[in-house]
Amino acid sequence: MAKKILIPSVLIAFIGVAAMAHNGATGIVKERMDGMSAMGKAVKALTPIMRGAVEYDADKVRSAADVMIKHAGEQMISLFPEGTGGMPSSALPAVWDNWEEFSKISNELKAYAEGMKIAAGNGLAEDAVEQDDAMMGGSNDTMMGETSEDTMGGGTMGAETMITAEMFATMPVDTAFASVAQTCSACHQKFRAKEN
């Protein structure tokens, strides 16, 4: 009798361990991985909308923005306590070596996502579908690397501009979306280990 129960439980336990080993993450690491996956899904859902491949739907944009708002900012920061790097986490030690920057990007993501939510009613830029701004509209200054904004710690005398969600209020929604995606990528470049 006891054996009858024991075998299935052992089996279940084994399967459980195997499943865990596959992804390997538990606790806080799993929690933040789930958050990242949720945001990835939101980006995936937004992509065809932002490309004009499907009919524009402001509510879908808002709910995807909500997913990001929920997982970014303080929420994300709180899931990265020191000492939680290393396998199975993909988080690099750089997260804790550059904690301020990591936190800043996390907060920016939240602000951009909020901006995207605010701008959802604005719809896409007219040229979003077949946009070709770089070659024609872009000034050569931008082409050769000059930017009007102060990128990454250039200004030391309090020149740092605070990014607020309201900045996107009058902009096409895809501008905010592009900022969101850039934030993901910038953070992954610096703080996430490459898989393959």
Add this chain to the structure above:
Amino acid sequence: MRFWKWALATTAISGIAVIGALVVWPIGQDVAPITLAGDVKKGGYLARASGCIACHTNFEGGGKPLAGGVKLDTPFGALYSANLTSDPELGIGGWTVEEFAKAVRQGISPEGEPYYPAFTYPFYANFSDQDIADLYAAFQTVKAVPEAAPANEMPFPFNQRWGLKVWRAAFLKQPATDPISGQDPEWNRGRELVGGATHCAACHTPRNLIGARKSADEHFAGNPSLPGGSKAPAIDYNTLRKRDWTVDSLAYALKTGIMPDGDTFGGSMNEVVQQGTRFLTNEDRRAMAVYLMDDHSGG
């Protein structure tokens, strides 16, 4: 005993002679005068596509555009990208267009020294005189930054530039940018960009022990140990297809960094997009994707 002394001396002398010959061995070809007028806008576009701004701007350290100083940790030592601003002393402001052409297309400095192939000049070898004139014009608009890039930290023997002459003789090949007849213009434009300016293979094709790309049999097979410890995935068309890429999603990823699964590029590919391919036209990004997704073996 005496024999060994002689043998040693002879070997040493012939060794020195070989090195001496290498030191004075002239490399590269003279550049015929370039008198074409350059188009600043086209030059800026080509500079973006070629990654000039990405590699020669120290974004991390808040450096000025194209002022160089980006550290590249190669297996042979650390290199720093050069100052390409118009400063006449510390940048390239004092160069003639022909010197510029030789540097970009042949990888040889105005002093006749070969550059390390960390500078991706092998991909630029087929740039036309017009391309060069455009680039030159664009670089002249870059604000001078009177800052010297840090000196390279290459230990012996890799600090010996004559060694690079041997490397060039052994490994320098023409880039695969020439149009293939029978392919449509979009495909060939993709080939021109992928095999040339955008130099995808620099990171996505593995390198041998002395840093030459294994193009013959491991074209786009990925590089597990990029300088700085990053990795580049395989981007041969089979792998791309297996991983659910399409021409459409690849072109879009080159614009936004967003991958088909909703994740975004990490690693230095983020920089490639943000400082490079993001600035290209939709047509060019699409052409790159068409070429990458298609069987282009042998090219």
